[in-house]
Amino acid sequence: MAYCISEECIKCGACEAECPVSAISEGDDRYVIDADTCISCGACAGVCPVDAPKEA
Ligand code: SF4
Ligand code: SF4
Numbered sequence: 001m002a003y004c005i006s007e008e009c010i011k012c013g014a015c016e017a018e019c020p021v022s023a024i025s026e027g028d029d030r031y032v033i034d035a036d037t038c039i040s041c042g043a044c045a046g047v048c049p050v051d052a053p054k055e056a
Contacts, residue, residue, distance in 0.1 A: 002035035003044060004056040015044035
């Protein structure tokens with residue numbers, strides 16, 4: 001089960017650097033997670049100021 005970034009994302013970029021498998025990249029209106037790469041470690045959720053990454 002991968003994590004998914006909700007529309008609450010304010011594009012601060014903090015999560016991208018924390019992902020151990022580089023699954024996060026900047027999208028048009030929010031950061032996005034590649035579900036095939038994500039190992040569901042939860043690191044992105046831990047650093048997000050608005051709690052946007054959720055376990056899908
Ligand atoms: Fe990366 Fe972990 Fe977040 Fe998945 S849960 S996107 S592996 S930091
Ligand atoms: Fe968006 Fe949260 Fe990632 Fe910042 S840390 S880019 S608000 S998902």
